[in-house]
Amino acid sequence: MTSLTPCARARTLPEPAAMLRLIKPVTWFPPMWAFLCGAVSSGVALGPEWPIVLLGILLAGPITCGMSQAANDWCDRHVDAINEPNRPIPSGRIPGRWGLWIAQAMSVLSLAIGWQFGPWGFGATVLAVMGAWAYSVEPIRLKRSGIWGPGLVGICYEGLPWFTGAAILVSGAPGWDIVIIATLYALGAHGIMTLNDFKALEGDKVMGINSLPVTLGPERAARVACWVMIVPQLAVVGLIWSWDRPVFALAIAALILAQLAAMRVMLRDPKAKAPWYNGTGVVLYISGMMVASFALRGLA
Template identity: 55%
Template sequence: MEITRTEILRRDWPGPSAVLALLKPITWFPPMWAYACGVISSGQPLSAAFIAAALGVLLAGPLLCGTSQAVNDWFDRHVDAINEPDRVIPSGRMPGRWGLYIAILMSLLSMAVASLLGPLVFIAALVGLALAWGYSAPPFRFKQNGWIGNAAVGLSYETLPWITAATAMTGLMPANPILLVGLLYGIGAHGILTLNDFKSIRGDSEMKISTLPVLHGAQAAARIACIVMALPQLTVVGLLAYWSLPYHALAVGGLLTVQMVCMRRFLGDPVGRAVWYSAVGVGLYVTGMMVTAFGLRYAALPPSLG
């Protein structure tokens, strides 16, 4: 049967659905949410900087996070062929080296948009891109170790967008309370990232990727994830109370209490309930982030903690 030129082009170029699958829109939520928290916590009126806020959300989600997903899928294509062969690259829907080309193009586009938001945001975007590439690409490949890799993602998904947003809204480095809260929620996100590793224990073991479940076993890794998620939130509760925000402290404490109840069920079957707890626990976690952001917005905070 004769093959037409159109059919050849379709084989050589990825379709729109394949590009979207590579960029994984469902993963854009955490950094976009963190950026929104940073906007809220800055205390600036949204109407006065709507364009900056909108560009920042675009930068944090579709651009920087989308880039990280493309980079990760390209350099993980051999692991995915074992764990998730239906993913866009191992399944062949993303032909040739297009996964790599899209990652590079998205990196350049991210830098272009970041440059519109000022030098501090541009520097933050470069840090985010460095973490995105370093997480998946050799020679660094931070994801080879669950402690280092999850820390890099947590900081780039939560801390960096939060601080970047506050910077974009004011043109200045954020006050210390905002920096501290952004850092704490980034640390807690380390535990969230560990939840994603339970589904790929077999493939990670075969490819010698030392995630926490591979390093310490499923039960110990689940305990670590829960502790790492809970302790930063407990610290935030204490800080909110210290900053004379008792109602916000009570709300975040209540959300943490529900999480801890869910954690007990998760610990009973970490592998089987990781996806369930990720859906339930993470929703409560990010709700606490927004409650904290509104507390910082309306509190009379000093510029430093001293």
């Protein structure tokens, strides 16, 4: 087992700035956006419900997603001590078992807030918390798999927040059309997470993380990721068209065409261009999510 730095043994209380870095604010946006998509798709007027919508956004982003980041960093602390010793835990700015305690406390906080949202909202929160720990903790550690790891993250980042946002607003189970669209976008997010794995390609090879870029190679993994992103969106277009919402279907189709153009650029050099695509093509993807949510809102 790798020893942490001397600073890790010297400090007794965590550094406030390091605590913020531990829960990684940059990762909060996807679940917050998905929750908002779910709220919009419910068809409920958002104006009178803004306090509960705001609380739900905080639950999806800073609290539950932040908890998942803390749990992941705690479970990866010995790996990070080798590869990224400046991270909050191996650097000692989060000393002792504080990383674990923060993750556990935020798990409890997530469940406590989720309880306020009724059985469906609470159930979705329970699944999100369980998923966060299953991704990182031994012996489950689904992040080792290039199939189950990105799939779980896609569900927890896109599908569950969307479902939760709709369930909270309708005070019950969302309609089957909302569940189908949320599921399709969660499946497509598997491809986004695969492209995100490119940044850790070398480290994953050393540490035995069998991401798709490791097992298939960058070129094949990038093509698989593109197919995984596009096919569910095509299904969304077909469904929304069949539900007599052609303008929304055409708007999503236009966003898909723009993604295909960005994919052509990315596929020329997947290893170098995957981060670029995450800053361009993913924006088009999540824009389609919001268009779909407004189409569902019209149906509601």
